[in-house]
Amino acid sequence: MEQAGSLGARGSTGSAAPDIRTASVRVPAQARAGDVERERGVASDESRSASAARGEHTHSEPPIPHPRVESARPVVQRASVRGQILDALRTALVAGELAPGQVYSAPVLGERFGVSATPVREAMQQLALEGAVEVVPNRGFRVVRRGTRELAELAEIRALLEVPVVLRLARTVPAARWAELRPLAEAATRAASAGCRATYAECDRAFHHAILALAGNDQLVQFADDLHRRAQWPLAGGPVPRGRADLMADAAEHIALLDALTAQDLPVVQSLVREHFADRA
Known part of the structure; x- marks a missing residue:
């Protein structure tokens, strides 16, 4: 599996945009250099046609430099283009x-992924529905500016939703079931130790998802997961993003919570789960 490189792009206003390290994308095993070049040409033609039809101005956005080794250029699998692009954009976010x-x-993001602008636009539309970006007519999509108040509100809602469920599960779920969740907590610890915020975010959501899934309420899990994802978006002009030490402390709370749940120590469970959300306010 090839790793995509950094994306250096400029918005239509000409201001420099930050590098984007996209998620891994899979290269077809039988792809030849000629095939890649032909797909690239099709993608570029489609990008220009689609952007022109929608009035997106790309003349001020310089071409994205490609890797020196052409065979290493990421080519997204056609069967799941939109999903892979969406995952990559979420990780970058x-x-x-x-x-x-x-x-x-x-169009510029599509050039980087080696696809037309269409799947990128579809993925961005999904992020717009989730509230992560907003449509800017004739230009593209702007990442929404969020403040500390919104983050605190999300933490409060998550606490109101998840704390009662976890306390109920603490009374009914056997110790063996909690033991099954320990690998997830350990994976979060490894991600925190590496200091990778994007990987830790995935592990953190997976851990909370697994706990809530024990309640057997799919709607609850889906709603909580959406709130959790929104709580992980970056803040505009907010505090410095959490570093390795903060991630390690957060991951340690997962381990401590599992220990308390296994022992059915309800007072400790309640204290830990409330503090866990308070740290995010």
């Missing part, structure tokens, strides 16, 4: 590589 207030055009 959580990592802070999609800067709040910055405008990104679908």
Whole structure:
């Protein structure tokens, strides 16, 4: 699996945009250099046609430099283009590589991924529905600016939703089931130790998802996961993003919570789960 490189782009206003390190994308095993070049040509033609039809101005956005070794250029699998692009954009968003207030055009992002602007635009539309970006007519999509108040509100809602559920589960779920969640907590600890915010965000969501899934309420899990994802978006002009020490402390709370749940120590469970959300306010 090839790793995509950094994306250096400029918005339509000409201001420099931050580098974006996209998620891994898979290269077809039988792809030849000629095939890649032909797909690239098709993608570029489609990008220009689609952007012209929608009035997106890309003349001020310089071409994205490609890797020196052409065979290493990422080619997204056609069967799941939109999903892979969406995952890559979400990772870049959580990592802070999609800067709040910055405008990104679908054609330029599509050029970086080696696809037309269409799947990128579709992925961005999904992020718009989730509230992560907003449409800027004739330009692209702007990453929404968020403040500390919104983050505190999300933490409060998550606490109101998850704390009662976790306390109920603490009374009914056997110790063996909690033991099954320990690998997830340990994965979060490893991600925190590496200091990778994007990877830790995924592990953190997976851990909370697994706990809530024990309640057997799919709607609850889906709603809580959406709130959790929104709480991980970067703030505009907010505090410095959490570093390795903060991530390690957060991951340690996961381990401590599992220990308390296994022992059915309800007072400790309640204290830990409330503090866990308070740290995010």
